[in-house]
Every structure is written in structure tokens, then in C-alpha cells.
Amino acid sequence: MARVEIKIGGFGGQGVILSGYIVGRAASIYDNKHSTMIQAFGPEARGSACSAQVIVSAEPIAYPYIVSPEIMIVMSQEAYTKFTPELASGGVLITEEELVQPHNLRKDVKHFSIPATRFAEELGKKLVVNIVMMGFLTAVTNVVGKKAMGQAVLASVPKGTEELNVKAFEKGYEYGVEVMAGGVPA
Amino acid sequence: MKADPKGVLTGSHFLDGDHSCSEGAIAAGCRFVAGYPITPSTEVVERIASRFPYVGGMFIQMEDEIASSIAIQGAVWGGKKAMTVTSGPGFSLMMEHIGLAAMTETPCVFVDVQRAGPSTGLPTQPAQGDMMQARWGSHGDYGIIALSPNSPQECFDLTIKAFNLSEQYRVPVMFMMDECVGHMTERVVIPPADQIEIVPRKFYEGPKADYLPYKTNGDLVPMMVKAGDGYNIHVTGLTHDERGYPSMTVPTQEKLIPRLVNKIKHNAPKIVEYVEDQVDGAEVVVVTFGITSRTSIPAIEQARKEGMKVGHLRLVVVWPFPEERIRELASRVRAFVVPELNLGQMVLEVERCVAGKARVELVGHPGGTVHNPKDIYNVIKKSAKG
Amino acid sequence: MAEELFEIEESVPVNTVESFLRMERMPHIWCPGCGIGTTVNCFAHALETSGLDLQKVSVVSGIGCTGRVAGYINLDSFHTTHGRAIPFATGLKLANPELKVIVYSGDGDLTAIGGNHFIHAARRNVDMTVILINNFTYGMTGGQVAPTTPLSATASTTPYGNYEQSFNLPYLAESCGAVYVARWTAFHVRHLTKAIKEALAKKGFSFVEVLAPCPTLYSRRNKIGDGLDQMIYYKDNSEIRNGADTKTIPLEFQGKIVVGKFVDKERPTYLDAMNEFYQQKLGEDYIPYKG
Ligand SMILES: Cc1ncc(C[n+]2csc(CCOP(=O)(O)OP(=O)(O)O)c2C)c(N)n1
Ligand code: SF4
Ligand SMILES: [Mg+2]
Secondary structure (H helix, E strand, O other): OOOOOOOOOEOOOHHHHHHHHHHHHHHHHHHOOOEEEEEEOOOOHHHEEEEEEEEEEEEOOOOOOOOOOEEEEEEHHHHHHHHHHHHHOOEEEEEEEOOOOOOOOOOOEEEEEHHHHHHHHHHHOOOHHHHHHHHHHHHOOOOOOOHHHHHHHHOOOOOHHHHHHHHOOOOHHHHHHHHHOOOOOO | OOHHHOOOOOEEEEHHHHHHHHHEEEEOOOOOOEEEOOOHHHHHHHHHHHHHHOOOOOEEOOOHHHHHHHHHHHHHOOOOOOOEEHHHHHHHHHHHHHHHHHEEEOOOEEEEEEEEOOOOOOOEOOOOOOHHHHHOOOOOOOOOOEOOOHHHHHOOOOHHHHHEEEEHOOOOOEEEEHHHHOOOOEEEOOOOOOOOOOOOOOOOOHHHHHHHOOOOOOOOOEEEEOOOOOOOOOEEEEOEEOOEOOOHHHHHHHHEEEEEHHHHOHHHHHHHHEEOOOOOOOOOEEEEOOHHHHHHHHHHHHHHHHHEEEEEEEEEEOOOHHHHHHHHHHHHOEEEEEEEEOOOOOHHHHHHHHHHEEEEEEEOOOOOOOHHHHHHHHHHHHHHHH | HHHHHHHHHHHHOHHHOOOOOOOOHHHOOOOOOOOHHHHHHHHHHHOOOOOHHHHHHEEEEEEHHHHHHHHHHHOOOEEOOOOOHHHHHHHHHOOOOOOEEEEEEEEHHHHHHHHHEEEHHHHHHHOOEEEEEEEEOOOOOEOOOOOOOOOOOEEEEEEEEOOOOOHHHHHHHHHHHHOEEEEEEEOOOHHHHHHHHHHOOOHHHHHHHOOOHHHHHHOOOOOOOOHHHHHHHHHHHEEEEOOOOHHHHHOOOOOOEEEEEEEEOOOOOOOHHHHHHHHHHHHOOOOOOOO
């Protein structure tokens, strides 16, 4: 597998950085790949917008920053506007259905969306929105295997919240599988 | 000696460089850390503060970096392995105490997670602008050792090495990280404690009456004792004789100071460490350290694809500098390319050793981000053509 | 008056002091009439009768004439950098809590360049005894103005007299949290010896300010005589007022000197507070820190 660059953007409190951490951890600890994660630090991290960059690769990673992400998850309108121009042509764009209006959607990318916040609320805790997203990402891309992602989720969430998070992950994953099968208009 | 298993988190982790440095210190046996918060180094002390209560360590957030950099030295004479952690502005404040540690031969580790300067500069963005300061920052003549990790894994491995070298040579060791490595998260494999080699402090064990605190036996490094052992030691930053007593005379100065310099200089062949890739037969050698060693790789690979003979020499130990190796290569290669996140520091060392025998090209960058590999590639290409 | 002085000095048998000194380093660097040596005598006597295990006693100094004390004391002794004796002592003490750590340094060292460390060590109540020799000036560098120089006194950098407010050190120490605070002069050798002994017995940050003559650079420049004249001034103008409110005892140029023990209270030390807090918070997982 060649180098895959992933960017995750949203606002504070959505667990953007943790999402990046989970993807990287899944790839490098549980999926025998290499991964480098860098969180946007600095003025960018101080306001409401935040982002994480993750690289996943079968080979050791030299250059640690992303150059042209092939996968992008955006969970806020601001992140959509700011980051989507960076997405590589032919890349995968995943948006949070209710928080992001895909204005002027690029024709050269594959777009998927999921009402992750609503799913999280239905599960009883809005906080797990990022974990729903992780399930969805796993289903619509093959960047990391499902087993590895599941393990990384379990290892990364606070003790005592495992069950809820596993449910959130499964929910996102099932929805992703449905979307891929054409069951849900993307 | 092997590491104390109590502090070692054996296993695979997904850690950033700062946190990994903390784990390296704990594995190395460090049980005293004093620091003052400063981005981008703060995560190191934050992790220490949360881990130390479980491993019997003492962390103290001091009132400033001056205090931190001498509290660790008090702790070392009290018997601990100790380190302090900072970034640019704090590193500047510590300079006098790097000299004190060198003069009193107090083994300790100074971690500098470099950010772009001068002054407050870009607090949250990377640079490699403190490399000369690490070597020469305190007044007077002395020797130090500096290491430069390029990944979270190395932040673990080389922090242990930093402690080991500090004990072996009784010098302050500078651990020169940068914001990019410090805040980058990757897999870090922590081996079982019994696979981690630890250099213990060399304590004197002979008869008390014969002990001379600054007398050496051939290897230029004296044996230590600690406070409370009954030796009535005197430790001073003044020029001192073998008893440790101030002796402000030229002969004492002429005996002591060259030894402080030579214990590193003469042991340099044992201390230097670098990693070479296709250097033999290369026409251009790219000399890197820290994060630039990684940003250079895409440039080097591209140049090789186009048929250029490019070698890569990465400094792991930055000070002492591998003078001999660079001199040797200078007579064989066409050019050296030195990318660094500053406007020309380590390149001066390369130039000094090359001494006009080959071209030396700096790929400077004032910091704030890392190099675009293209910029490095362009200079390699230009240099390969001669 | 002078006779009385000598009488007091005589009550101090000389040879016992010698065993506390690195005699091979004599003669010392201090000027004739300098008050630092007298305070060292008192310190030695206090140590001698303190019952402390001398092998576990460390003396830490900064830089200055007073800073040289560490170099003459025949115990583990550390001569550090200017102003930084306290943070060094903090590290030493916390690394090995079994040690009795004494900081012995000058007024400039401890309250100008080292003032920040002084207030924080007192605030944290790090277990150490600080003996501060206040000669109202920077002796070592030639008699410059210090944070302790009284208003109107001249110094080489205030050639027309000092116009900066000076510190009232017992008040400073008390407000920062010191558990033992006393002030004596080099004249009051018995009181001073006793005070140092008490300070050594105290757990926590104990502070003894000692006024001592610097004839070479302070007294002569200010035309107030030599070392002996300063001793006479201390004798004639001192008022012993134990328990005085530290707010009320600032020093003025050749004015009245209130001496005595002002503070003697209990407060958990840095280390005890840490251990107790963590034991409560973290329970059995916590490994109490013993050094
Ligand atoms: C960083 C630094 N700044 C300045 C000096 C010069 N210096 C040495 S001793 C001293 C003042 C000492 O005054 P004090 O602490 O009152 O001691 P005294 O000599 O009066 O006993 C100064 C400024 C120094 N050694 N280091
Ligand atoms: S200069 Fe003053 S303080 Fe220094 S030794 Fe002489 S008299 Fe004492
Ligand atoms: Mg003074």
C-alpha cells in the first residue's frame, strides 16, 4: 500500500485530534503499517477550528507532513471551506451530513456523508460523534482494517465508556456498508 | 546494568516525541525533573508529572528555567539522575548552568525542543536554530555532547543514550529535539527492561582518605561521590584543583580546562554516531540531523531516480561532530549539501572539515515549518552538475 | 564596649571551630574587621551543639564574599552560581531528604539576583535553613548598591546616595511563608548561635538575617568607621524584640535595629505536603517519595 494522506477537520469538542490518533494507532499498532500523525498546533489550534493530519503507509514514512490528502473528513462548515481545496483529485471526501452543506462540491472527488452527530445523539452521547465517523471511514475506505480500527478505538477511549464507543463504531460502520451497497443515497 | 522494570512501559505505543522523551527518561532511571512550562516542550514535563508519582520520582515545576537548570544539579549531587526540559527562550536562560555542569562535571540532561527564534519567535513552530548555542552557549571553554532525534522512537532511544553518555563522561548532554519531532505521533516500541542498557554513575569506592574528587585515572573522567557519603566534598564553579578546592592560578586553569575539553574531544571517536546511506561512491553527500533528515529523503530519492549519485549522512550525535569522517569524504565527493532549519549553523562545521576540498551548499530555512523537499532537491541537482 | 565584645568572643573556644573548617585553605579571603568570619564561628558552634549527624549536613553558597563560606566549611559544600544557591539546595534536599541543607550567602546574592528563588522556596516551605549575611552591599564586586542598602547610604553605583527603598527581609520572608524568621547582628554572637541552632532544628524554610560589617566597602565609604565601629553601632542601637511584628522593623541608615526571633510556626514542608496529598489522591498506587 502506497502512502495515504488523511486530513480530519472540525471544531473543538468533536474529538478531531482523537480521531487522527485512532486512525494512526490502528494502522501502526494493530495493522502492521506505518503511520505518522501531526496535529495542527498554533494559532490554528487555539480558535474553534482544528485539524489532524495522518499518514498511513506500508513503508516507513520520511516526510511527516501531508502534501495532498487522498482522504478528508470534515465535520464543520469552516473546515469544509478551508480544507477541501487541498483534497487530491480522485480523493475521498467524508462530511458530517447535518453540519456541512457541500456547496460547490468538487466534481473530481468521491463524496460520502453521514449524519454522525444524530447517530451519536441517538446512542445517548453526542461526544461519540468521532467514533461513529471512524466506523464510517473504515467502511467506505480501506485505509485500515476493521479489526485494527476496533482495537484502536477500544484502547483509546476512556475506561468505562468502551461499550458505548463500540456501539458508535458499529453504527458508523454499518451505515458505511449500506452506503457502499447503494442502499443509502450518498 | 539493565533498566529498572518498574518504570518501563514495555510494548508498542502510539506516542508523540515529547511523551516518548519522558518515557525514555524514566526508563533511563531519571527520577528528578525540574522544569518551567514552555511550548513546545511542555508535554514532556506534563507526562513526567503524571507518571512520576507511580515510579517514585520527584518532579518540581520551578519558578524559572534558571532555577530548573540548577535544581537538577543539586539533585544529581544528592544522588539522582536528573533532567530539565525547555525550548528556545528557556534554553537561553539556562546557559550559565550548562557551564556550571561542565565545570563541576555534573552528569545531567538538558532537553531543548527547538522552536523558531530568536526571542519569542514562533512559539509553536519548528526550527533547528539552537545548535550552536547548545555547543557554545555558556562562556569559556568546555565540552558537551548533543544528540538529535528524528522520530518519536528516537526520542525514547536517544533520551536513554543521553543519560548514559552523561554518566559515562560526566558532562551535561543536550537533547536537541524540535517542534516537529516533539509533536509528531508515531509508533514507539519500548523494549523489555532487561533489554535496555543503563550506564550507572561511576561512584568512588576506595578508601575515604585517598579520595580526590577531581583526580582522573587515564580516561579523563573522575569518579563521583554524593552528598551525605561522608567525604566532605567541595564542589565549585571556580577553577579548582584535584581536591575540588578553588585554585585561581594559571597552572590549575591549564590543567583543568583542557581536560574538560579533551574528555569529549579525545573520546569523540567513541561518542560520534551517524547513519550513512549510499555514501560510498556518492558524488553529493547530504548531511542532515533531526527532522531535516526526513524532509531530505524525498529529495534524495528523486535525485537518485534521475541517476545522480547521492549519499545521505545523518548525524545522530551532533556534538562532537564527526570531523574525521567528513574530512575523509571531502577528498572523494564533489559536494556536500546541508539542509537545516536555520540560516547556517552546522554547515559551518561541514565547511571547516571540508576545508575547501569540495563544495558545501547550505539549504537554509529560518524555521516555522520544515523544508519543502523540492528546495533540497534543487540544490542537490545543482551540486551534482558541479 | 570593646571589652565586652572580646569577652563574648572569648567564650568561644577556638579549636573546636577549627574542626569545622578546611584549615588547609586558610588564610581565608575576608578583610580584617569583616563580619562574615564571626558569623561562621557562630554557625560552627550551632552545628556542634545541634546534635545533627554532620555527615548528612550540606552547605550551599552562591557567589560573593559570603558565598565563599561553603569553601571553608569542612562538610559537603557547594559553591554554585550567583543567586542560585536556593534552587540548587532545593534539588539537593529533594533528591535526598535525609540531608540537612543550609544555604549560606549574601544579601545581594539571595535577594537581588536570587530574590525570585528566595520567595518561592519560602512559599513552598522547602526544608532548608537560609543564613543571609546582610552587609548592606555587594562586597565581592566592590561595594555597589544592593536591595538592602539603606536609603541615603552611598555605594559605588549610588555615589550621591541611595534613593531606592530597601527590603525589610524578615517581613519579606514571613509574608512568603517562612516558618522561622530571626534577625541578629555579628555582635550578638550568643543569640545568633542560638538562633542558628533553632533554625537548624526547625522543619521547613527557616531564615536568619545577620547584619555584619563590611568595613572595606560599606563602612568606610559611608564614613562610619571600621569593623569595630560597626559592632559598636550594632550594640548601641539594637533592641531585642522577640515576636515583633515584622512589618514594623525596617532598617534605616545607622538607625535603630530591631533584633530577635519574629516567627516560629508550623506548616507542612513541600515534601510532606506532596506525599500526603498524593497518598490521599492516588491511594495505594502512590509510591511515597523518600528520595
Ligand atoms: C550572573 C552574575 N552576575 C554578576 C556576578 C558578579 N557578582 C559576584 S558577587 C556579586 C555580589 C555579591 O553581593 P552579596 O551577595 O551581597 O555578597 P557579599 O560579597 O556582599 O558577601 C556580584 C554582583 C556574578 N558572579 N554572576
Ligand atoms: S569586602 Fe567587605 S564583605 Fe568582602 S571580605 Fe571585605 S569586608 Fe568582608
Ligand atoms: Mg552583601
